[in-house]
Amino acid sequence: MNCESPVLFDLLPGDILVTPEQSQVVVAEEEVTHVVIAPGEQGPPGPAGPPGGGGDQYVTRTAGQTISANRLLYDRAGLVYPLDQADAENIFAILGLAVSAGQAGAQISVQRSGTVTDSAWSWAYGRVYLGSNGQLTQTPPTSGFSVLIGFAATATSINLSINDPIEV
Known part of the structure; x- marks a missing residue:
């Protein structure tokens, strides 16, 4: 419970209360009125998350084969592989762009x-x-599928905006 100010409430028989220190659990045996819970202290910070943007901008998957960075990947049963523009079987399983490389079985970062x-x-x-x-x-x-990946805004950067495949 995150309390900004003390909270008053009633306990009924069988209700469970965990003390603010979470070191003791109290089960009410009889009706208790006006239990006061005071604001808790800020706990220690949690571990840092992975670098990158929020949401699902980045995902991590297992390489199904050796993968080089900057390859567009598809996901099949939790494993990722490089996608070919002529691969009709997997073209709609586009996942994103590998931003790390790895051997088969390694974790790959995908943007x-x-x-x-x-x-x-x-x-x-x-x-x-x-x-x-x-x-x-x-x-x-000129054959297979046309998949617009994004737009090169500078010589060294691409703004990813992966579009649906269109059969050519």
Whole structure:
């Protein structure tokens, strides 16, 4: 119970009260009126969460094979694999962009939205699509599926906004 100020309430037989220190549990044997619970003290901070944005901007999955960073992935039964723009079987299971690399069985960080930056990129200002084997490209596909991944705002950054696949 988080109390800003003392709270008064009644206990009925069988009601359970945990003391503010949570070191003692009291079960009322008879009716008690006007039990006072005083405000508690702030507890210690919890552990830090993973770096990144809020919500489901980032997820962690297990690599189904060796995966390089900056590959678009799909999820199949909790394992992730690079997605190919011609893969009709898995094209609708798009998960996001690998922002870490790993061997099969390793945990992979996957970004689903927001800005991704990599100093090795050299994008032209404009659209970015899914290519072969999870690679990103600025050349729209002429067969398979067209999947707009996002927009290159600078030479080294992409604003992810993964769109639904469109069969070409």
